[in-house]
Amino acid sequence: MDFNTYFELVNLYNDYAMACDSDRWEQWPEFFIETGTYRLQPRENYEQGFPLCLLALESKGMMEDRVYSVKETLYHDPYYQRHIVGAPRITSVEKTLDVERICSEANYAVLRTKLDGESTVYNVGFYRDVIVRTAAGLKFQSRLCVYDSEMIANSIIYPI
Amino acid sequence: MDFNTYFELVNLYNDYAMACDSDRWEQWPEFFIETGTYRLQPRENYEQGFPLCLLALESKGMMEDRVYSVKETLYHDPYYQRHIVGAPRITSVEKTLDVERICSEANYAVLRTKLDGESTVYNVGFYRDVIVRTAAGLKFQSRLCVYDSEMIANSIIYPI
Amino acid sequence: MDFNTYFELVNLYNDYAMACDSDRWEQWPEFFIETGTYRLQPRENYEQGFPLCLLALESKGMMEDRVYSVKETLYHDPYYQRHIVGAPRITSVEKTLDVERICSEANYAVLRTKLDGESTVYNVGFYRDVIVRTAAGLKFQSRLCVYDSEMIANSIIYPI
Numbered sequence: 001m002d003f004n005t006y007f008e009l010v011n012l013y014n015d016y017a018m019a020c021d022s023d024r025w026e027q028w029p030e031f032f033i034e035t036g037t038y039r040l041q042p043r044e045n046y047e048q049g050f051p052l053c054l055l056a057l058e059s060k061g062m063m064e065d066r067v068y069s070v071k072e073t074l075y076h077d078p079y080y081q082r083h084i085v086g087a088p089r090i091t092s093v094e095k096t097l098d099v100e101r102i103c104s105e106a107n108y109a110v111l112r113t114k115l116d117g118e119s120t121v122y123n124v125g126f127y128r129d130v131i132v133r134t135a136a137g138l139k140f141q142s143r144l145c146v147y148d149s150e151m152i153a154n155s156i157i158y159p160i
Numbered sequence: 161m162d163f164n165t166y167f168e169l170v171n172l173y174n175d176y177a178m179a180c181d182s183d184r185w186e187q188w189p190e191f192f193i194e195t196g197t198y199r200l201q202p203r204e205n206y207e208q209g210f211p212l213c214l215l216a217l218e219s220k221g222m223m224e225d226r227v228y229s230v231k232e233t234l235y236h237d238p239y240y241q242r243h244i245v246g247a248p249r250i251t252s253v254e255k256t257l258d259v260e261r262i263c264s265e266a267n268y269a270v271l272r273t274k275l276d277g278e279s280t281v282y283n284v285g286f287y288r289d290v291i292v293r294t295a296a297g298l299k300f301q302s303r304l305c306v307y308d309s310e311m312i313a314n315s316i317i318y319p320i
Numbered sequence: 321m322d323f324n325t326y327f328e329l330v331n332l333y334n335d336y337a338m339a340c341d342s343d344r345w346e347q348w349p350e351f352f353i354e355t356g357t358y359r360l361q362p363r364e365n366y367e368q369g370f371p372l373c374l375l376a377l378e379s380k381g382m383m384e385d386r387v388y389s390v391k392e393t394l395y396h397d398p399y400y401q402r403h404i405v406g407a408p409r410i411t412s413v414e415k416t417l418d419v420e421r422i423c424s425e426a427n428y429a430v431l432r433t434k435l436d437g438e439s440t441v442y443n444v445g446f447y448r449d450v451i452v453r454t455a456a457g458l459k460f461q462s463r464l465c466v467y468d469s470e471m472i473a474n475s476i477i478y479p480i
Contacts, residue, residue, distance in 0.1 A: 003163040003323040014249035017267060021286070043400065080203065080308040082284045084244050084269050084404050089334035107337060109404050109431055109439075111269055111284045113308040119269075119281040121439045124402045124431045126341070148400040148433040163323040174409035177427060181446070240363065240468040242444045244404050244429050271429055271444045273468040279429075279441045 001090060005102075009088055012131065012138045013106060017083035020159050025070050028159050029063035033134060036060055037142040040160055042150045043125065054156065066159075076157045080113040081122065083160075100133040101141070108145075110160055112153070123149045123160055161250060165262075169248055172291065172298045173266060177243035180319050185230050188319050189223035193294060196220055197302045200320055203285065206306045214316065226319075236317045240273040241282065243320075260293035261301070268305075270320055272313075283309045283320055321410060325422075329408055332451065332458045333426060337403035340479050345390050348479050349383035353454060356380055357462040360480055363445065366466045374476065386479075396477045400433040401442065403480075420453040421461070428465075430480055432473075443469045443480055 012031065019027040032038065040055040057063050086107040094101040105128050112122035125147035132141045145160045172191070179187040192198065200215040217223050246267040254261040265288050272282035285307035292301045305320045332351070339347040352358065360375040377383050406427040414421040425448050432442035445467035452461045465480045 001327060003166075006323075006327065007161060007166065010247045011249065014247055017246065018249060018265065018286075021267065082267055082269065082286070082308055084246055084267055084284075086337065086404055087247065087330050087334055087407065089331065089338060105338065107341065107402055107404055109269070109402065109429070111281055111308075113284065113310070116311055118311060118313065119284045119309040121281060121431055121441060124404075124433065124439045126338075126402070148402055148431075149439040150433070151436055151438060153438065163326075167321060167326065170407050171409065174407055177406065178409060178425065178446075181427065242427055242429065242446070242468055244406055244427055244444075247407065269429070271441055271468075273444065273470070276471055278471060278473065279444045279469040281441060 001093060005093075006088075006090075008138050009090070009102060009104065009131065012140075013085055013088060016140075017085055021080070021082050025067045025158070028067060029060045032060050032063060032140045032143070033132060034060050036063075036140050038063060038140075038145075038159070039143070040145045040147065040156065043146050043148050044150060046144075046146045054152075070157060074157055076155065077114065079115070079157075081158055082111045082113070082119075084109045084111070085127075102129075102131045102138075104129050104131060108160070120153070121149075122153065123147050123156065125149065125160075161253065165253075166248075166250075168298050169250070169262060169264060169291065172300075173245055173248060176300075177245055181240075181242050185227045185318070188227060189220045192220050192223060192300045192303070193292060194220050196223075196300050198223060198300075198305075198319070199302070200305045200307065200316065202310045203306050203308050204310060206304075214312075230317060234317055236315065237274065239275070239317075241318055242271045242273070242279075244269045244271065245287075262289075262291045262298075264289050264291060268320070280313070281309075282313065283307050283316065285309065285320075321413060325413075326408075326410075328458050329410070329422060329424060329451065332460075333405055333408060336460075337405055341400075341402050345387045345478070348387060349380045352380050352383060352460045352463070353452060354380050356383075356460050358383060358460075358465075358479070359463070360465045360467065360476065362470045363466050363468050364470060366464075374472075390477060394477055396475065397434065399435070399477075401478055402431045402433070402439075404429045404431065405447075422449075422451045422458075424449050424451060428480070440473075441469075442473065443467050443476065445469065445480075 038057040041053040092103040113119040128144040130141040198217045201213040252263040273279040288304040290301040358377040361373040412423040433439040448464040450461040
């Protein structure tokens with residue numbers, strides 16, 4: 001791993017977090033390739049190899065639908081969220097003439113603040129990601145969020 | 161961005177956090193240039209373009225006054241604080257013969273522990289910084305802390 | 321500090337955190353050299369120079385005993401833990417023909433989730449580490465966890 005690639009990877013994680021924390025939902029699908037997947041899975045299911053997820057979006061199109069529903073149709077009490085993400089832990093790198101693919105993990109905590117309320121720990125867990133290089137820089141081929149916080153306070157509306 | 165500059169920037173963030181978390185308040189103004197500014201602003205005002213801040217210190221001298229008040233005059237129940245800061249997200253770099261200036265952001269969470277109490281989420285948000293190179297290394301020209309935690313538990317006494 | 325060493329150090333921190341957060345306790349002593357030490361000390365004692373620790377393991381053998389007790393003998397209510405660790409703050413590097421030794425610190429927060437419960441702030445503080453290069457890569461010669469969270473919710477069973 002050279003510094004430039006590491007720095008790009010950290011930036012991808014940072015840009016993703018900042019978009020999600022700044023209510024710029026329409027930017028969120030842009031972090032994925034067209035066939036990218038986003039899954040949000042409780043740790044219990046993950047550890048036992050069960051496939052059930054709280055949310056499983058299997059293309060960028062499904063993510064765009066999700067953004068529409070967040071912005072236009074889901075009735076919810078708005079809240080701020082704030083991601084604190086650990087340094088990426090790179091588990092494999094594949095680099096050929098045709099493809100550059102990085103597998104990476106990172107612990108995260110999402111803190112939630114409701115208007116006129118205290119900031120609380122909302123959702124914690126780890127990301128398990130496959131990232132590929134595209135003409136537009138690094139993008140997620142898949143992002144799996146495995147969360148410890150199996151008892152969810154209300155609902156998870158915004159992307160983790 | 162080369163590794164050395166990135167490493168210096170991460171160190172600036174780390175040293176700042178460690179000084180604030182170790183009650184070494186008198187070191188805090190030293191992270192700023194003489195004309196440096198420190199502002200602590202609720203996210204609601206920031207997002208709507210309103211100027212009002214909880215705290216706006218417009219020179220290093222004002223920061224030194226603040227340190228004096230923290231140490232000598234502000235009546236408060238002492239607490240520990242602990243910063244967990246995400247990786248810096250560099251938004252621009254300007255480098256000429258005369259000046260080197262970095263604009264950077266980072267999410268943060270400050271956890272508070274009162275003596276004989278539990279650790280709780282105290283203040284979360286993001287830093288928006290302008291950093292310049294001086295003869296004594298990187299310093300803040302401005303640090304703006306935009307906080308989600310608009311309902312403040314008691315007061316914010318120590319620097320965020 | 322060159323990028324490769326920094327990257328190795330970040331990986332050591334990440335791998336340690338991920339082992340502790342994934343219930344792979346038997347891996348935990350492997351992050352230390354044979355004569356390595358692990359101590360968990362309240363901040364109050366640390367700051368006043370008192371030696372008393374909540375836990376002081378003075379060899380890798382003692383850590384293996386601790387792992388055995390965590391897995392086999394300590395009666396406790398299981399919980400998930402999740403480490404969010406700041407970037408390492410390197411305080412000294414010593415590099416000779418015979419030895420490579422890094423002193424480093426990092427703020428951490430460990431978030432706990434009990435089954436069917438909410439995620440809460442469990443233990444926050446900072447690591448103060450001495451790390452040495454071995455034939456098997458970087459290892460801890462000593463890891464001291466100084467924790468702000470002096471009032472402990474129940475007990476600390478798993479490694480911080």
